[in-house]
Amino acid sequence: MSFESDVSKIEEIAQKLNKPETSLEESLSLFEEGMRLSKALEKTLSEAKRKVEVILSEDLTEAETTVLE
Amino acid sequence: MHDLFQNELTVSELTSLVKRTLEEGFYGLKVTGEISNFRPSSTGHWFFTLKDAKAQLSAVMFKGSTWKVNFTPSEGDKVTITGNLDVYAARGTYQIKCDSMEKAGQGEILALLEARKRLYANKGYFDESLKKPIPSQPLRLGVVTSATGAALQDILNVLNRRAPSLDILVLPTVVQGENSAISIANRIMQANSLLLCDVLIVGRGGGSLEDLLPFSEDIVLEAMHESEIPIISAVGHEIDWALSDYVADLRAPTPSAAAELVSQGYLDLRQTIKAYKAEIKKAMEYRLTLATHQLGKLEVRQIHAIIDNREYLLANASQNLINAGQQKIRETQARYQSATRELQALSPLAILHRGYATVQSESGTLIKSKEQATIGKVVRLTFIDGQRTAEIKE
Numbered sequence: 001m002s003f004e005s006d007v008s009k010i011e012e013i014a015q016k017l018n019k020p021e022t023s024l025e026e027s028l029s030l031f032e033e034g035m036r037l038s039k040a041l042e043k044t045l046s047e048a049k050r051k052v053e054v055i056l057s058e059d060l061t062e063a064e065t066t067v068l069e
Numbered sequence: 070m071h072d073l074f075q076n077e078l079t080v081s082e083l084t085s086l087v088k089r090t091l092e093e094g095f096y097g098l099k100v101t102g103e104i105s106n107f108r109p110s111s112t113g114h115w116f117f118t119l120k121d122a123k124a125q126l127s128a129v130m131f132k133g134s135t136w137k138v139n140f141t142p143s144e145g146d147k148v149t150i151t152g153n154l155d156v157y158a159a160r161g162t163y164q165i166k167c168d169s170m171e172k173a174g175q176g177e178i179l180a181l182l183e184a185r186k187r188l189y190a191n192k193g194y195f196d197e198s199l200k201k202p203i204p205s206q207p208l209r210l211g212v213v214t215s216a217t218g219a220a221l222q223d224i225l226n227v228l229n230r231r232a233p234s235l236d237i238l239v240l241p242t243v244v245q246g247e248n249s250a251i252s253i254a255n256r257i258m259q260a261n262s263l264l265l266c267d268v269l270i271v272g273r274g275g276g277s278l279e280d281l282l283p284f285s286e287d288i289v290l291e292a293m294h295e296s297e298i299p300i301i302s303a304v305g306h307e308i309d310w311a312l313s314d315y316v317a318d319l320r321a322p323t324p325s326a327a328a329e330l331v332s333q334g335y336l337d338l339r340q341t342i343k344a345y346k347a348e349i350k351k352a353m354e355y356r357l358t359l360a361t362h363q364l365g366k367l368e369v370r371q372i373h374a375i376i377d378n379r380e381y382l383l384a385n386a387s388q389n390l391i392n393a394g395q396q397k398i399r400e401t402q403a404r405y406q407s408a409t410r411e412l413q414a415l416s417p418l419a420i421l422h423r424g425y426a427t428v429q430s431e432s433g434t435l436i437k438s439k440e441q442a443t444i445g446k447v448v449r450l451t452f453i454d455g456q457r458t459a460e461i462k463e
Contacts, residue, residue: 007342010342010345013345014348014349017349018348018352030349031349035346035349042343045233045234045338047233048233048234049234050228050232050236052237052239053236053238054238055240060263061263063259063265
C-alpha cells in the first residue's frame with residue numbers, strides 16, 4: 001500500500017474534474033472513483049487497527065514479540 | 070575591638086554588632102547540606118533547615134528566588150545553595166538567606182556534560198548534514214523507553230488519537246540506574262540489526278538531572294550515531310535536556326511532542342484527503358449544475374423543433390384533406406351533370422318534347438299495346454304541356 005500514489009491519484013481526479021473539456025459521463029465515473037479512493041484512504045487512516053507489540057528478547061538477532069494492547 | 074569589653078552594652082547594641090559582623094563578613098556563600106523540616110509558605114517563600122551530621126542551619130528562600138529552582142526540594146535532598154547570612158534581631162536568631170539552589174553535585178555533572186558535549190560536537194556527531202529525515206508517514210514506530218513509564222502511555226495516547234493506524238513496537242529499557250545506558254544502547258542496536266521499524270523514539274518522562282544521565286552516556290550517543298533508523302530524542306520535560314537531543318535526528322521537548330511529530334504526516338494526509346474530497350464534490354456539483362442547465366436549454370429548443378415539425382405536417386395533411394375533398398366534390402358534380410344529361414336524353418319527357426304523348430290507365434299504368442287499351446275505358450294522355458282524358462272507342 002502506498003498512500004502517496006493513492007493521494008496523487010485523487011489529486012489527478014480532482015484536476016480532471018475541474019477541466020471543462022471532461023465530458024459529463026467521464027466526470028461521473030471520475031467522481032465515483034475519487035469518492036471511493038478518498039473514503040477508503042480516510043477509513044484506513046482513521047481506523048484504530050494498529051498493532052502495539054513489545055519485543056521480548058534482548059538478543060540483537062531475535063525479534064520475538066508479544067501484543068501489548 | 071577591646072572597647073567592647075570595657076563598656077556596658079544593651080541587647081540591641083550587641084545584636085546589632087553581631088548582625089553587622091555576620092552580614093558583612095559572610096556573604097556570597099556556597100553551602101552544601103541536607104534539606105530538613107521543609108516548610109513552603111502560602112505566600113511562596115521556602116523555610117527549611119540545612120543540616121549535616123554535626124550541625125544545622127536555619128534557611129530561608131524568598132519567592133523572588135524560589136521560582137528559579139527547577140525542582141521542589143523534599144526531605145533529605147542534598148542541595149547546594151548560595152546566599153548570605155542574615156540576623157533576625159527580634160528573635161536573636163541567624164539564618165542563611167538563599168539566592169539559588171541546585172541538587173548537590175549538579176555543578177560537577179553539568180561540567181562533565183558540557184565537556185562531553187564539546188567532545189562530541191568536535192567529533193561531528195551533531196552535524197546538521199548527518200540528520201536523517203523523519204518519514205512523514207512511517208509504517209512502524211519503535212519506542213525505546215520503560216515499558217511501565219508514563220512516557221510510553223503518553224506516546225500511545227497521542228498516536229491513538231492522531232494516527233490510529235500506525236503500528237508500534239515497544240523496545241523496553243531500564244531508564245534509570247546503572248544498567249540503563251547499556252539497555253538503551255542495546256535496544257537501538259537491536260532495532261537496527263533487524264530493521265524493526267522505520268522511525269525510533271528514544272526517551273523517558275521527566276526526572277532529575279541524574280535520572281536523565283543515561284541518555285547522555287557515551288554508549289547511547291554512539292548507538293544513536295550509528296543508527297540507520299531515524300531517531301527522535303524525547304527526554305524529560307521541556308526544560309530538561311540530554312546529549313541524546315543533540316545526536317538524534319530530531320529533538321522533541323517531551324515524549325508526547327515526539328509522538329505528535331511522528332504523527333504529523335498522517336494528520337496532514339487526512340487533511341489533504343479531506344480537502345481533495347471536498348474539491349471533487351464541488352467540481353462534480355458544478356458539472357451537474359452546468360449539465361442540468363444545458364439540458365434545460367436543449368429540451369426547450371428540441372421541443373419547439375418537434376412541435377413546429379408536427380404543426381407543419383398537420384397543416385400539410387389538412388390541406389391535402391381539403392384538396393382531396395374538393396376534388397371529390399368536383400368529380401361528383403361532373404358525374405352528376407353527365408348523368409343528368411344522359412337522364413335527360415332518356416327521359417320520356419324528351420320524347421314528348423318531340424311531339425309524342427304517353428297513354429296511361431286511370432291507375433297510372435302505362436298502356437303500351439292495343440290489347441291493353443280496352444274499348445270504353447278512360448285513359449290519360451300526357452303531352453309535353455299537360456294531360457287530357459280520353460275514351461277508347463275502337
